[in-house]
Each structure stands twice: as C-alpha cells, then as structure tokens.
Amino acid sequence: MILLENLLSFLTAIGDFLTPTALFHVAWSTGLGIIIGALPGLTATMGVALMTTLTYKLAPDLAVLILICMYVGAIYGGSRTAILLNIPGTPANAATTLDGNPLARQGLAGKAMGIATSGSVLGSIIGMFFLATLAPLLGNYALKFQSYEFFWLAIFGIVISGHLTALDDPLKGWIAGFLGLTVAMVGQEGIHAYQRFTYGTTELLGGFALIPAMVGAFGFAEVLTVMRNPAAEVINAARDSVIPKLGEVFRYWRTIIRSGIIGTGVGIIPGVGEDIGAWVSYAAARRKSKERHLFGKGSIEGLMAAECGNNAAVPGALIPVLTLAIPGSAPAAVLLAAMFIHGVRPGPMIMIENPHFVYQVVAMVFFATLAMLVFGLSMTRPLLKVLSVPRERLMPIVFVLCVIGSYAIAERPFDVGVMIAFGIGGYILREMKYPMAPLVLGIILGDILDKSLRRGLVLSDGDLTPFFTRPICAVLFLITLSSVLMSIPAFRRLVGRVVGAVLPGRASREGN
Amino acid sequence: MKPDTITKADLITGLVLLVFSLTLIEEAWRMPRLEQLGVHPSSVPGLVPGMLGVILLILGAVLTVRSVRRGGHHLGITRENxxxxxxxxxxxxxxxxxxxxxxxxxxxxxxxxxxxxxxxxxxxxxxxxxxxxxxxxxxxxxxxxxxxxxxxxxxxxxxxxxxxxxxxxxx
Amino acid sequence: MMKKLGLLAALAAGATLAIGAPASAEWKPDKPIRIIVPWGAGGSTDQAIRAIAGDLEAGLGQKVVIVNQPGGGGAIGTQTVLDAPKDGYTWGSGAIHDLGTYAVRGSLNTQVKDWHIYLDSMNATVISVNPGSAIKDFGDFVTWMKTKPSDLSVAIAGIPSAGHTTIEAIKAHVEGGAYKSVAYDGGNPAVISTVAGETVSTPQLLSEQMEMIRGKKLRPIAVMAAEAVELEGAGKVESVKKWLPKLDPTPYYFGIWAPKGVPADVVAKMNDVWEKNIKTSTALKKWASDKGQVVFPYYGEDALKRVWPAIRAAAWGLHNSGQAKTNPADLGFEKP
Known part of the structure; x- marks a missing residue:
C-alpha cells in the first residue's frame, strides 16, 4: 500500500522533468559527468563542486538535477579509465581496475565496458529503490533526532568515516576528520555570537565556506597531483562490442542484488561513500563466488560487483542528505551545501514541508541512470579521444574554473584564497595518505557538533546522562566506541583471547 | 610517497599536531566564559574547540610515538638528499x-x-x-x-x- | 578638462531647461545591479528581497542580481557593500534592526543614518508553544517565566535574531522573569525544535512559523503587535499587550539600502521606482499574504521615522542583555 503511494509520487516527479529543458540538462550534465569521471584526476566531488558554482543562477530543481546527473555520471565514467588505463578515474573505481584492466589486456575491453555499464545501471536502480522507500520512512523517524542524537551522529560520522576511508591506518582518517571539525570552529559561533579564531578580521567572521574549500581540496589539489605524477598512457582500445549479452549479466543476479544492497548501505553511513561501497561489494562477491580463482585476473563477476557497489552508494548517500541534512559521501556533502545555497532545506522536516522534493530527487537519479545507460553504450569513441587530451592543456583550464568558480558564488576574493589554501593543505595531507572524505565531513559536521553538544547541555542543565541513555544515542555511542577500541591492537588481542576462551574452536584461526 | 618517507613525514606531522593542539587548548581556555551574561556554564564558546584540542593532542601523540617506534626519527636530511x-x-x-x-x-x-x-x-x-x-x-x-x-x-x-x-x- | 566638462554640462542643463523637459539626468544603469543579501538563500531576508526583484528590474530597466553572502550576523555582506564603489550598482539588504545595531554589536562601524533605506515588508514575531505543552495562553507563559524558568526552553535563531530580541523585550517587562535560551542555526531549525518538542516555545518570525501554525503543529499564544491579528486558516492571536500593557511591540522591517554618498540621481531614480513599482507591486502583495507578512513600501526619511522605535528598542535590548559592545547612548540612541 505504502509502496504504491511511493510509486505514484515517483511517477508524478518523473512527469516534472519530462520537459525539453530538463531533458537537455540531463543529457549534457550526465555526459559531462562521465567525461569528468573518466579524466584521471577529476573526481565526482570536484565535478559537483565546480558545477555548483556554474549552476547557482538556475532554478533550484534544475540545478539539483544537473548536480545529481553530474554525480552519477562521474562515478560511472571513472570505470572507463580503470578498464583502459588501469588507473581509477575517480577513487570510487579503484576496485574496478582489479578485474576491468585484465579483461582489457585480454582484448575484451568492449566486454568489460559493457559489464561495467550494466553493473552501474543496475546498482543505481537498486539504490534508487531504497532511496524511494527508505528516505520517506526515515524522514518520519528523523524528528526523533534531537540535539543529543545529532551530537553523536557528528562524532559517529567522523569516527566511522575516518576508520573506513583509511582502513589500514584509521589514525590518519581520524586526524583528518578532527582537523575538519576544527576548521569549522573558525568564525562567529551561533549561540553567544562570540568570534572564535577570527583575530579581528571581518572576512573570517563567517568561517570558511565549504564550496571554495572543496574546490580547493579536490580541484586544485588534483591539479597538483596530476602535474606531479608521470603521464599515463591509454594501453589499448576496444575492438569487441560494448553491448553486453543479457544472459551474461543476469547470470550474476545474486551478486548484483548483494552488491546493490551493500553499496546502498555503505552510502547511508555518513561520509563513507562510493569507493568503500565498491571495495566492500567486491570483497563480499569474492567470498561468495564460485569462480574465486578468476578474481583479479579478469573476473566478470568481480567487475560487476565493484561497479554495482559504487553506483548503488550514490542514491544511498542521498538518503541521509535528504532526511538528516548529513552527507553520506564527499560528493553528497557538496550536493547538500548546494541545496542550501538554492534555498532547499533538506532535513528532518522534509517529509512534512516538502515530501515531493524527495521523489523529485529519486526521479533525478532515474534520469541520470537512463542517460548513463545511453551514453555508456554509445560514447565509446569520443571518450577515448577525451582520454588522450594531454594534461598540460586540461589542467590550466581546470584551475581557471577553480578560481572563478570559488569566487562566483559569493563574489568574495577571500574565497579564492580559501580555495588555494585548502588546495595546498589538501595536497600535502593526501601525499601523506590522509583520506579527504572525513576532512570534508568534519567541515560540515563541526557546526552541528558544536551547537548540538552545547545546546544539549543547556537543555539538560549540564547533565551528561541523556547523551548516553536515549536509545539512538546509546547505539551510536556503542558503535563509535567499538570502532575506536577495535583499532587498538592490544584491545583486539584481548578480544581475540576472550573469544578464544569462550569458543576454543575459533582460537587457532584468530591466532593467525 | 614511499612508506619510509611517510613514516618520517608522520613524525613531523605528529609534532606539528602536538603544537597545534596545545595552542588550540590554550586559545579555547582563554575564550570568555560570559559569566556576566548569566549564560549556562556548559554553553561557553570554548567548550568544543577545547574538546577537539584534547582529542587532536591524543591523536598527535599516538602518531609521534608510532613514527619514532618505526624509526621515523632518522630523518636523514642532508644537502644531497x-x-x-x-x-x-x-x-x-x-x-x-x-x-x-x-x-x-x-x-x-x-x-x-x-x-x-x-x-x-x-x-x-x-x-x-x-x-x-x-x-x-x-x-x-x-x-x-x-x-x-x-x-x-x-x-x-x-x-x-x-x-x-x-x-x-x-x- | 574638468572645467570644460562642467561647462558643457551646465550648457546642456540650460538647454533642457529651455525646452522644459522634466528631470535633467535620469539615472539609467548600464550594467546589472547587485543586491547583497548578507544571509543564506531561503531565509527571511532573502525571501523579502527576491519578492521585489522582478519589480525592481522593471523599474530600473536593468537586471537585478541577488548575491548571498552569509556570515557574521550580516556583517560580512554589509562590509562588501561598504567596500564597493558608491555608484548605485551595489546595494545592501536585511532587517532594519540588524543594520541599525551593527555598531552597537561592535561588528561594523556603520549606523542606519549612513544609508538611504528602502523598505518593502514587515513581519511580526509570534510566541508559539508545542501543542502538547501545558502552557495554554501567554498568561501561563509569563507565570512560567517567574516560577519555573529552568523548564521554559525558548528556541531562537541565535544572536542577533528576531526571536532573541523578542524574548529579551518580554523578559524586560516580566519582573523576576527568566527563561532558558536555546540557539539554533536559523529560524527554521528553531521552529522545528519546538515542533519536535525539544524546546517548549519559540518567539521567531510569523513567516517562519506560518506553515506549522496552519498545520496545527504549533500553538500561537501571542503576537508582538499592538493589536490582535487574524491568521488566515489559524484563527485569532492575541497581542502581547493584553498581558504586558507597558510593552511596546516592534515589528521587523525588511528592505534594501545604499550607503550615503551614492549620486543623487541614483537616489532620485530609486525613490521613483519605489513610488511607481514597489508600492503597487502585485508580486509583493501575493508573497506577503502567503507568508503572513505585511507590505511596507516606505523609503528615505519617512521610512526611518517609522522604524526608528524598532531600531532603538533592539539597540537597548542588546544593551540590557549584555550583548552590546558599545553603549547605545554613545551612538545617539535615546534611552526609552
């Protein structure tokens, strides 16, 4: 019954965009997204951030439509580079290289691209289904999130995102995350109007704006990275057909559904996005696969899982954006900021104030998926051309856009300085293997953390108990705590020993 | 960067973080408590910056110690390098x-x-x-x-x- | 060179006088006009300015570009206007009590008398409570302020904000009264917190509460206006004066302004636009009735005279609650 209502609202929303203008915007923005994703060094986050600066004069629904198409297109476009160049076009496609490039080296580049396309489309559809069904449900539940819950959500987001985006070294993920939170402390705070860390300058009163910071950390920093690294070569071109055989795709329906669900779930976790979605789906597919020995040597199933997982994470990441105004991934963080720039206010009230918008977003993902399918199967040659544009000609243009883009939103020269500073800082941190996603999440969550904690303490008269006894708080706190504890080797050994004592059979395996 | 270069960089980052977080804690401590306004003592502006300072201090210390344990203090800065x-x-x-x-x-x-x-x-x-x-x-x-x-x-x-x-x- | 031009201008003026044409040099902007909204998109100021953008374009014969420069309680965007050339192409905006109290708050060294002001709308604040609250009317609210202030959480949009000014004005008239001030990121989140039950009440702008009041998710108990108001689809709301007769309720006025020093022809043109396009604007009227706003199309000295009591009240309100960096008396605000 509820599903039927959802479906009806979704169809109405589809109707909203069946205009020549909207379809035109879908076509060019998805196409451009695929190109940006395919170009090594240009990421989805950067595409969405730059596109925000280029569309902020459009009507809100069209601007958000363009940004979502850019987002979906870029996450998909990166698969081309992963297959043809063996470098991920965006970080989300890192897992794609493992099986995509071996297939291309076997002369099956076309088949690999076709499988990547179908995986992306199917992952996107599964994610879309959950976006359409979960977002309204969570939206009604989100009113239960009050200051106490938002405090933990901010801490939880930083700790989990820091942990998962730097799996081999969570310490660096956490440092990045807490640095992001600290950056957000600059400026006039909203409770007593005290000016923190502004040192008497009017410019710093409002703190650092997110979009210029992102354009710097993802745009300028990428320009620096690309210019420093040796140039990459396109190793081979597709000779076989990119149209996938349906039987070959649906043989792996279990893997598709599993990867779609994993991708969406990972997307929902604050600040943990497409790249982790792809890795977790890939690992799960490998564990369950009958052709495990092929993984890493050109497994169709592995390629399918990776591309399904990263594209399913896109709609997943939009779920907390819409219902809690907390981003599920780095590109979603920019998207959230863009929504606020356009006066669209996602958050707990959205299902009461503007339920139609939620379905419009689902419809936007739908159109982006459709365009992705069409371009994915037709744009093989033009994309190869784009991939052979030398970086020496592309990077100056990217930087020109970074400068004018960060300036244009508020017309403040100060924001160009912010872009440069975050670009250099972001580059240095990235070279030292600090993940960027928790940093970005921190900049967004800092204000929420600050106000929620102090507001909560005012409401409870300085009593800390509600922060631990309210049910949602308790759950978030326990997950956060265990994430921290499990990354301490001594504690992990202790757990292993306890588990060993209780379940002697497992002790030998834990010991290895 | 190569792993051993990163270990060296970690030492410097760790030390920078220690200085930074101590400054942060000091600045947060000096922020006004606004007693004359009768504001709630747990809503003072310095609360969260101070808390973040303490967390970053811990993370910075862990990073420094870990880097030294892995031999990151042999920086090896010479003119030729x-x-x-x-x-x-x-x-x-x-x-x-x-x-x-x-x-x-x-x-x-x-x-x-x-x-x-x-x-x-x-x-x-x-x-x-x-x-x-x-x-x-x-x-x-x-x-x-x-x-x-x-x-x-x-x-x-x-x-x-x-x-x-x-x-x-x-x- | 200058002399020559001056002479030419004088000749030209003489010539037009001789023909008997009206105003000699009407300002005709040759590039887009920027209006800096020093708050985020979708907020109260942003809405009030976007409501008249179309009519401004029609009147000025030029594009009007709205630039959002949020931050610093309006100070950042207003600083941009002060830094820009005084040529009539860059305008500031906001609520007039913000402009009037930057100096008192110590964030900018500027006062309302330094500006040509053009107002378009006004809005009252409304004290509302969660429908489940034991507070049935404003009388109960006053009692709570005196007897259990620690249970009376009041959601405001930070400092400065319309809600903060309102609740401070009420507090000043309730002897021994107090409340628990809870600040949110803006008017909407503050209102939502009362809807969700995290806070007991909110004294934010009517325009920010209108939908919730219509949807019966908030119960309005008093309006900061001299008279009771009839809300479309929500019934009558009493004036605070019914309980606090000595309180002089002041509404919030929104508009645009340019710093003094812009050419006289710019001012003349804008006066003209306000008379011909804004006073008769149907777009403004429609927006106002949708949002629970009142059209307030006044400008210049006339407007200043009308809004001065509100600015003065806001300035002294900041002083009384300890948030003023400069004593309002030193800035020419007579004590109320």
Missing part, C-alpha cells in the same frame, strides 16, 4: 605548477583585467609544460600557436559566460 628531491622531474613540475597557479590567483587577478590574466596564465601554463628544447623550430612554433589559441578561447569563453550569462562582477 634535498638537492636530489628538488631535481626530480615530478617535483620540478609541481613547483612550476604552484608558482603559476598562485601567481595567477593571488597576484595577476585584481591587478589587470580578468580576461587578460586568464589568457596569460593559460598560455604560459601550456607553453611552459609543452616546451620541448629538442624539437625543431616548426614544431615549437606550432606548439606556441596552439597554446595561444587555447588561451584566447579559454579567456574569452570563461569571461563571457560569467560576466554575461551568470552576471558575476568579475574580480
């Missing part, structure tokens, strides 16, 4: 990129018309990086012409789109 680092082609490219980009964004824009600054930047960037001293004259002239054409196009299109389509008052 430094010179070799600067001579690596990648690092050279990085420095040229930095100089060009910062020169454009911080000094050229605002001191000359936007379109001119953008044109010069784009031309210089392409011309410098595609410069091939070994090539014959015709190739070089062709390269420079191409750089000039791209520069004119970029400057013209970006200026026009932002000034006339988006109605932005250009810097």
């Amino acid at each position: 430094t010179a070799r680092t600067f001579r690596q082609p990648g690092n050279l490219r990085l420095i040229v990129t930095l100089v060009l980009c910062i020169g454009y964004a911080a000094f050229m824009i605002g001191n000359m018309p936007y379109w001119l600054a953008t044109g010069i930047f784009t031309f210089l960037f392409i011309a410098l990086f595609e410069w091939n001293p070994g090539a014959d004259r015709r190739t070089r002239v062709r390269g420079l012409t191409l750089a000039a054409v791209i520069a004119v196009l970029v400057a013209g299109v970006v200026t026009w789109v932002f000034a006339n389509l988006f109605l932005v008052t250009l810097p």
Whole structure:
C-alpha cells in the first residue's frame, strides 16, 4: 500500500522533468559527468563542486538535477579509465581496475565496458529503490533526532568515516576528520555570537565556506597531483562490442542484488561513500563466488560487483542528505551545501514541508541512470579521444574554473584564497595518505557538533546522562566506541583471547 | 610517497599536531566564559574547540610515538638528499605548477583585467609544460600557436559566460 | 578638462531647461545591479528581497542580481557593500534592526543614518508553544517565566535574531522573569525544535512559523503587535499587550539600502521606482499574504521615522542583555 503511494509520487516527479529543458540538462550534465569521471584526476566531488558554482543562477530543481546527473555520471565514467588505463578515474573505481584492466589486456575491453555499464545501471536502480522507500520512512523517524542524537551522529560520522576511508591506518582518517571539525570552529559561533579564531578580521567572521574549500581540496589539489605524477598512457582500445549479452549479466543476479544492497548501505553511513561501497561489494562477491580463482585476473563477476557497489552508494548517500541534512559521501556533502545555497532545506522536516522534493530527487537519479545507460553504450569513441587530451592543456583550464568558480558564488576574493589554501593543505595531507572524505565531513559536521553538544547541555542543565541513555544515542555511542577500541591492537588481542576462551574452536584461526 | 618517507613525514606531522593542539587548548581556555551574561556554564564558546584540542593532542601523540617506534626519527636530511628531491622531474613540475597557479590567483587577478590574466596564465601554463628544447623550430612554433589559441578561447569563453550569462562582477 | 566638462554640462542643463523637459539626468544603469543579501538563500531576508526583484528590474530597466553572502550576523555582506564603489550598482539588504545595531554589536562601524533605506515588508514575531505543552495562553507563559524558568526552553535563531530580541523585550517587562535560551542555526531549525518538542516555545518570525501554525503543529499564544491579528486558516492571536500593557511591540522591517554618498540621481531614480513599482507591486502583495507578512513600501526619511522605535528598542535590548559592545547612548540612541 505504502509502496504504491511511493510509486505514484515517483511517477508524478518523473512527469516534472519530462520537459525539453530538463531533458537537455540531463543529457549534457550526465555526459559531462562521465567525461569528468573518466579524466584521471577529476573526481565526482570536484565535478559537483565546480558545477555548483556554474549552476547557482538556475532554478533550484534544475540545478539539483544537473548536480545529481553530474554525480552519477562521474562515478560511472571513472570505470572507463580503470578498464583502459588501469588507473581509477575517480577513487570510487579503484576496485574496478582489479578485474576491468585484465579483461582489457585480454582484448575484451568492449566486454568489460559493457559489464561495467550494466553493473552501474543496475546498482543505481537498486539504490534508487531504497532511496524511494527508505528516505520517506526515515524522514518520519528523523524528528526523533534531537540535539543529543545529532551530537553523536557528528562524532559517529567522523569516527566511522575516518576508520573506513583509511582502513589500514584509521589514525590518519581520524586526524583528518578532527582537523575538519576544527576548521569549522573558525568564525562567529551561533549561540553567544562570540568570534572564535577570527583575530579581528571581518572576512573570517563567517568561517570558511565549504564550496571554495572543496574546490580547493579536490580541484586544485588534483591539479597538483596530476602535474606531479608521470603521464599515463591509454594501453589499448576496444575492438569487441560494448553491448553486453543479457544472459551474461543476469547470470550474476545474486551478486548484483548483494552488491546493490551493500553499496546502498555503505552510502547511508555518513561520509563513507562510493569507493568503500565498491571495495566492500567486491570483497563480499569474492567470498561468495564460485569462480574465486578468476578474481583479479579478469573476473566478470568481480567487475560487476565493484561497479554495482559504487553506483548503488550514490542514491544511498542521498538518503541521509535528504532526511538528516548529513552527507553520506564527499560528493553528497557538496550536493547538500548546494541545496542550501538554492534555498532547499533538506532535513528532518522534509517529509512534512516538502515530501515531493524527495521523489523529485529519486526521479533525478532515474534520469541520470537512463542517460548513463545511453551514453555508456554509445560514447565509446569520443571518450577515448577525451582520454588522450594531454594534461598540460586540461589542467590550466581546470584551475581557471577553480578560481572563478570559488569566487562566483559569493563574489568574495577571500574565497579564492580559501580555495588555494585548502588546495595546498589538501595536497600535502593526501601525499601523506590522509583520506579527504572525513576532512570534508568534519567541515560540515563541526557546526552541528558544536551547537548540538552545547545546546544539549543547556537543555539538560549540564547533565551528561541523556547523551548516553536515549536509545539512538546509546547505539551510536556503542558503535563509535567499538570502532575506536577495535583499532587498538592490544584491545583486539584481548578480544581475540576472550573469544578464544569462550569458543576454543575459533582460537587457532584468530591466532593467525 | 614511499612508506619510509611517510613514516618520517608522520613524525613531523605528529609534532606539528602536538603544537597545534596545545595552542588550540590554550586559545579555547582563554575564550570568555560570559559569566556576566548569566549564560549556562556548559554553553561557553570554548567548550568544543577545547574538546577537539584534547582529542587532536591524543591523536598527535599516538602518531609521534608510532613514527619514532618505526624509526621515523632518522630523518636523514642532508644537502644531497634535498638537492636530489628538488631535481626530480615530478617535483620540478609541481613547483612550476604552484608558482603559476598562485601567481595567477593571488597576484595577476585584481591587478589587470580578468580576461587578460586568464589568457596569460593559460598560455604560459601550456607553453611552459609543452616546451620541448629538442624539437625543431616548426614544431615549437606550432606548439606556441596552439597554446595561444587555447588561451584566447579559454579567456574569452570563461569571461563571457560569467560576466554575461551568470552576471558575476568579475574580480 | 574638468572645467570644460562642467561647462558643457551646465550648457546642456540650460538647454533642457529651455525646452522644459522634466528631470535633467535620469539615472539609467548600464550594467546589472547587485543586491547583497548578507544571509543564506531561503531565509527571511532573502525571501523579502527576491519578492521585489522582478519589480525592481522593471523599474530600473536593468537586471537585478541577488548575491548571498552569509556570515557574521550580516556583517560580512554589509562590509562588501561598504567596500564597493558608491555608484548605485551595489546595494545592501536585511532587517532594519540588524543594520541599525551593527555598531552597537561592535561588528561594523556603520549606523542606519549612513544609508538611504528602502523598505518593502514587515513581519511580526509570534510566541508559539508545542501543542502538547501545558502552557495554554501567554498568561501561563509569563507565570512560567517567574516560577519555573529552568523548564521554559525558548528556541531562537541565535544572536542577533528576531526571536532573541523578542524574548529579551518580554523578559524586560516580566519582573523576576527568566527563561532558558536555546540557539539554533536559523529560524527554521528553531521552529522545528519546538515542533519536535525539544524546546517548549519559540518567539521567531510569523513567516517562519506560518506553515506549522496552519498545520496545527504549533500553538500561537501571542503576537508582538499592538493589536490582535487574524491568521488566515489559524484563527485569532492575541497581542502581547493584553498581558504586558507597558510593552511596546516592534515589528521587523525588511528592505534594501545604499550607503550615503551614492549620486543623487541614483537616489532620485530609486525613490521613483519605489513610488511607481514597489508600492503597487502585485508580486509583493501575493508573497506577503502567503507568508503572513505585511507590505511596507516606505523609503528615505519617512521610512526611518517609522522604524526608528524598532531600531532603538533592539539597540537597548542588546544593551540590557549584555550583548552590546558599545553603549547605545554613545551612538545617539535615546534611552526609552
């Protein structure tokens, strides 16, 4: 019954965009997204951030439509580079290289691209289904999130995102995350109007704006990275057909559904996005696969899982954006900021104030998926051309856009300085293997953390108990705590020993 | 960066973090408590910056200790190593990129018309990086012409789109 | 050169006088006009300015570009206007009590008398409570302020904000009264917190509460206006004066302004636009009735005279609650 209502609202929303203008915007923005994703060094986050600066004069629904198409297109476009160049076009496609490039080296580049396309489309559809069904449900539940819950959500987001985006070294993920939170402390705070860390300058009163910071950390920093690294070569071109055989795709329906669900779930976790979605789906597919020995040597199933997982994470990441105004991934963080720039206010009230918008977003993902399918199967040659544009000609243009883009939103020269500073800082941190996603999440969550904690303490008269006894708080706190504890080797050994004592059979395996 | 270079970098980052977080804690401590306004003592502006300072202090300390344990304190900074680092082609490219980009964004824009600054930047960037001293004259002239054409196009299109389509008052 | 031009201008003026044409040099902007909204998109100021953008374009014969420069309680965007050339192409905006109290708050050294002001709308604040609250009317609210202030959480949009000014004005008239101030990121989140039950009440702008009041998710108990108001689809709301007769309720006025020093022809043109386009604007009227706003199309000295009591009240309100950096008396605000 509820599903039927959802479906009806979704169809109405589809109707909203069946205009020549909207379809035109879908076509060019998805196409451009695929190109940006395919170009090594240009990421989805950067595409969405730059596109925000280029569309902020459009009507809100069209601007958000363009940004979502850019987002979906870029996450998909990166698969081309992963297959043809063996470098991920965006970080989300890192897992794609493992099986995509071996297939291309076997002369099956076309088949690999076709499988990547179908995986992306199917992952996107599964994610879309959950976006359409979960977002309204969570939206009604989100009113239960009050200051106490938002405090933990901010801490939880930083700790989990820091942990998962730097799996081999969570310490660096956490440092990045807490640095992001600290950056957000600059400026006039909203409770007593005290000016923190502004040192008497009017410019710093409002703190650092997110979009210029992102354009710097993802745009300028990428320009620096690309210019420093040796140039990459396109190793081979597709000779076989990119149209996938349906039987070959649906043989792996279990893997598709599993990867779609994993991708969406990972997307929902604050600040943990497409790249982790792809890795977790890939690992799960490998564990369950009958052709495990092929993984890493050109497994169709592995390629399918990776591309399904990263594209399913896109709609997943939009779920907390819409219902809690907390981003599920780095590109979603920019998207959230863009929504606020356009006066669209996602958050707990959205299902009461503007339920139609939620379905419009689902419809936007739908159109982006459709365009992705069409371009994915037709744009093989033009994309190869784009991939052979030398970086020496592309990077100056990217930087020109970074400068004018960060300036244009508020017309403040100060924001160009912010872009440069975050670009250099972001580059240095990235070279030292600090993940960027928790940093970005921190900049967004800092204000929420600050106000929620102090507001909560005012409401409870300085009593800390509600922060631990309210049910949602308790759950978030326990997950956060265990994430921290499990990354301490001594504690992990202790757990292993306890588990060993209780379940002697497992002790030998834990010991290895 | 190679793993052992990162271990060394971690030591420096760790020390920087320690200094930074201590400054943060000190600044947060000095923030007004606003007692005269009768505000709730747990809503003082310094609370969260102080808390973040303490967390970063712990993380910085862990990073420093870990780096020393892995031998990161053998920094090995010598004149030859430094010179070799600067001579690596990648690092050279990085420095040229930095100089060009910062020169454009911080000094050229605002001191000359936007379109001119953008044109010069784009031309210089392409011309410098595609410069091939070994090539014959015709190739070089062709390269420079191409750089000039791209520069004119970029400057013209970006200026026009932002000034006339988006109605932005250009810097 | 200058002399020559001056002479030419004088000749030209003489010539037009001789023909008997009206105003000699009407200002005709030759590039888009920027209006800096020093708050985020979708907020109260942003809405109030976007409501008249179309009519401004019609009147000025030029594009009007709205630039959002949020931050610093309006100070950042207003600083931009002060830094821009005084040629009539860059305008500031906001609520007039913000402009009037930057100096008192110590964030900017500027006062309302330094500006040509053009107002378009006004809005009252409304004290509302969660429908489940034991507070049935404003009388109960006053009692709570005196007897259990620690249970009376009041959601405001930070400092400065319309809600903060309102609740401080009420507090000043309730002897021994107090409340628990809870600040949110803006008017909407503050209102939502009362809807969700995290806070007991909110004294934010009517325009920010209108939908919730219509949807019966908030119960309005008093309006900061001299008279009771009839809300479309929500019934009558009493004036605070019914309980606090000595309180002089002041509404919030929104508009645009340019710093003094802009050419006289710019001012003349804008006066003209306000008379011809804004006073008769149907777009403004429609927006106002949708949002629970009142059209307030006054400008210049006339407007200043009308809004001065509100600015003065806001300035002294900041002083009384300890948030003023400069004593309002030193800035020419007579004590109320």
